[in-house]
Amino acid sequence: xxxxxxxxxxxxxxAHRxxAHRxxAQVVAVMGDIITIKSLGSKPLTxxxxxxxMPSRRANEQVEEQLMAEVLRVRGDIAxxxxxxxxxxxxxxxxxxxxxxxxxxxxxxxxxxMIYDGLQNPLERLASLHGKFLQRGVxxxxxxxxxxxxxxxxxxxxxxxHAGETFGTVPEGRFTHRIMIPFNTEGEVEVIWIQEGSxxxxxxxxxxxxxxxxxxxxxxVQKWPVRHSISETLTKKGKTERQYPDTPLVTTQRIVDTFFxxxxxxxxxxxxxxxxxxxVLQHSFSRYCDADIVIVTACGERAGEVVETIEEFPHLQxxxxxxxxxxxxxxxxxxxxxxxxxxxxxxxxxxxxxxxxRQMGYNVLALADSTSRWAQAMRETSNRLEExxxxxxxxxxxxxxxxxxxxxxxxxxxxxxxxxxxxMVGSVSPAGGxxxxxxxxxxxxxxxxxxxxxxxxxxxxxxxxxxxxxxWSRYLDQLxxxxxxxxxxxxxxxxxxxxxxLVKGDSINQMMQVTGEExxxxxxxxxxxxxxxxxxxxxxxxxxxxxxxxxxLTRQKACFELAVSLIRQQYxxxxxxxxxxxxxxxxxLFKNLNYSHDGSPEYNSYxxxxxxxxxxxxxxxxxx
Ligand SMILES: Nc1ncnc2c1ncn2[C@@H]1O[C@H](COP(=O)(O)OP(=O)(O)OP(=O)(O)O)[C@@H](O)[C@H]1O
Ligand SMILES: [Mg+2]
Numbered sequence: 001x002x003x004x005x006x007x008x009x010x011x012x013x014x015a016h017r018x019x020a021h022r023x024x025a026q027v028v029a030v031m032g033d034i035i036t037i038k039s040l041g042s043k044p045l046t047x048x049x050x051x052x053x054m055p056s057r058r059a060n061e062q063v064e065e066q067l068m069a070e071v072l073r074v075r076g077d078i079a080x081x082x083x084x085x086x087x088x089x090x091x092x093x094x095x096x097x098x099x100x101x102x103x104x105x106x107x108x109x110x111x112x113x114m115i116y117d118g119l120q121n122p123l124e125r126l127a128s129l130h131g132k133f134l135q136r137g138v139x140x141x142x143x144x145x146x147x148x149x150x151x152x153x154x155x156x157x158x159x160x161x162h163a164g165e166t167f168g169t170v171p172e173g174r175f176t177h178r179i180m181i182p183f184n185t186e187g188e189v190e191v192i193w194i195q196e197g198s199x200x201x202x203x204x205x206x207x208x209x210x211x212x213x214x215x216x217x218x219x220x221v222q223k224w225p226v227r228h229s230i231s232e233t234l235t236k237k238g239k240t241e242r243q244y245p246d247t248p249l250v251t252t253q254r255i256v257d258t259f260f261x262x263x264x265x266x267x268x269x270x271x272x273x274x275x276x277x278x279x280v281l282q283h284s285f286s287r288y289c290d291a292d293i294v295i296v297t298a299c300g301e302r303a304g305e306v307v308e309t310i311e312e313f314p315h316l317q318x319x320x321x322x323x324x325x326x327x328x329x330x331x332x333x334x335x336x337x338x339x340x341x342x343x344x345x346x347x348x349x350x351x352x353x354x355x356x357x358r359q360m361g362y363n364v365l366a367l368a369d370s371t372s373r374w375a376q377a378m379r380e381t382s383n384r385l386e387e388x389x390x391x392x393x394x395x396x397x398x399x400x401x402x403x404x405x406x407x408x409x410x411x412x413x414x415x416x417x418x419x420x421x422x423x424m425v426g427s428v429s430p431a432g433g434x435x436x437x438x439x440x441x442x443x444x445x446x447x448x449x450x451x452x453x454x455x456x457x458x459x460x461x462x463x464x465x466x467x468x469x470x471x472w473s474r475y476l477d478q479l480x481x482x483x484x485x486x487x488x489x490x491x492x493x494x495x496x497x498x499x500x501x502l503v504k505g506d507s508i509n510q511m512m513q514v515t516g517e518e519x520x521x522x523x524x525x526x527x528x529x530x531x532x533x534x535x536x537x538x539x540x541x542x543x544x545x546x547x548x549x550x551x552x553l554t555r556q557k558a559c560f561e562l563a564v565s566l567i568r569q570q571y572x573x574x575x576x577x578x579x580x581x582x583x584x585x586x587x588x589l590f591k592n593l594n595y596s597h598d599g600s601p602e603y604n605s606y607x608x609x610x611x612x613x614x615x616x617x618x619x620x621x622x623x624x
Contacts, residue, residue: 045077047072058089153195191208194207205218269426281464392438462540
């Protein structure tokens with residue numbers, strides 16, 4: 001262990017020893033990670049306050065441990081707290097230190113490209129200091145204190161500012177990170193001193209006089225409670241306004257962008273049975289979407305998957321800028337081996353970081369995989385508290401908790417008049433793929449895009465396994481002006497015509513299951529072949545092919561228009577066999593087109609072959 005880390009640990013330990021004397025409550029009962037505490041009378045206990053448990057029995061007497069916990073329920077001078085760590089050895093009588101603060105994050109430059117746990121502990125630094133097996137009771141600064149940032153003042157002495165207004169900026173990678181007046185500031189403050197230069201986040205860069213005439217030091221970092229919405233606070237206090245979402249978030253997944261779009265600032269969910277491709281789809285979103293910043297919250301996913309993401313991202317290119325993908329990404333990761341309680345907090349951590357960057361005017365996509373594991377954490381806690389269970393043991397407030405999460409999304413115009421958005425897409429993993437269960441149902445009644453994955457499609461390897469017959473998006477109509485102005489006047493109309501084709505194709509297919517091919521007319525058979533063709537070449541997309549994995553919107557337009565024209569084409573097939581023959585060949589050529597770089601010689605040659613094939617089968621030639 002390096003000298004620096006030794007000092008750091010010593011400092012931590014001595015701070016803890018000092019704080020043990022500040023105990024204001026003590027443990028009266030322990031039940032797993034739920035502990036009942038009793039106030040010693042000096043400080044009132046408040047709901048959601050962060051407290052520390054100081055176990056007196058420890059494996060290593062030399063190291064003081066402080067276990068972070070949050071107050072869940074207060075009854076007079078008794079409270080139930082939930083500990084975010086392993087509670088082994090915690091005993092009745094152990095000291096509790098109250099912080100007086102709600103569970104909060106550090107907001108400031110240096111968040112991007114970080115990998116945090118649900119409580120904003122930087123995992124890489126934790127691992128380098130304490131090894132891969134996380135030691136309990138260790139908390140680290142979320143933002144690196146050794147890093148300096150070039151601070152440019154935007155405000156000047158005498159300026160009157162209020163919460164959320166920018167007083168300076170620093171470059172954070174390729175982003176301009178706005179340093180804003182703390183969001184909890186009341187009324188106007190006057191800048192009385194401001195400096196410029198390279199500083200770490202704790203350096204005082206400005207001084208302001210508040211409403212009460214007090215001098216307040218401002219650094220580049222502020223704390224914010226995770227369970228409160230930044231934008232909602234600023235909407236009430238300042239000039240931040242909610243806007244109507246009017247632009248799609250382009251994911252480059254054809255079935256999503258064309259058929260079931262998600263608006264910037266909108267909400268979507270991906271329910272699907274185990275192994276149906278939820279994580280792969282979310283990965284595609286995180287890589288290729290046109291958001292400025294992506295926050296990936298992995299709640300209780302398998303550790304292996306998370307490690308894969310972490311190792312992969314620094315080597316991947318950001319498709320829009322060519323930089324490393326990790327530069328625009330924050331990963332919040334709670335593997336299934338981490339304590340349940342931290343998992344519950346992690347969704348709020350992700351959203352709060354998303355809101356912070358949205359407030360600077362960026363478009364942020366927050367992904368959560370999977371929200372079912374988050375809801376299960378809520379259920380476990382509720383059960384331990386012996387609350388009255390609702391459906392399938394989930395607490396009655398789960399519905400409003402889910403709504404509360406997605407409600408933090410939206411488009412805002414910030415204090416400076418710039419627009420930013422926070423979009424959220426959560427996956428849901430219902431047991432047995434049963435969408436009737438409470439978490440899926442509560443989510444479906446909240447979000448505006450439903451990308452339902454089906455076992456049947458995954459089994460057939462029709463990826464992404466989004467089932468076009470059950471999925472829906474309210475944004476297709478809501479964004480129709482955008483499509484009209486940016487793609488084509490009849491875009492939405494054409495998409496709906498193709499959706500109708502898929503429905504018709506499915507009902508013909510079902511009929512065919514009963515009667516066989518002979519039982520249906522040639523016309524119906526051709527309709528079925530057309531819908532199958534659309535499915536094969538447009539809805540399906542290979543996440544593991546260099547080219548096909550991402551289909552930008554301009555390419556989607558060309559691809560969709562070609563597919564539609566081939567589908568609308570009047571053909572005169574002599575019999576079903578000829579019809580099938582044609583669509584099989586057409587599908588093969590079209591798929592090769594999808595695999596070719598846009599505008600490359602191969603691409604053009606496949607285009608030409610498609611036209612040649614079409615010409616062979618129209619008019620008299622096909623009838624022969
Ligand atoms: N778009 C795709 N293209 C090709 N293969 C895919 C695609 N999506 C999923 N798969 C295949 O399905 C497998 C399972 O996908 P994934 O891990 O995303 O499922 P999941 O729904 O997240 O599962 P779980 O419920 O266990 O978390 C992948 O390892 C991959 O082989
Ligand atoms: Mg998964």
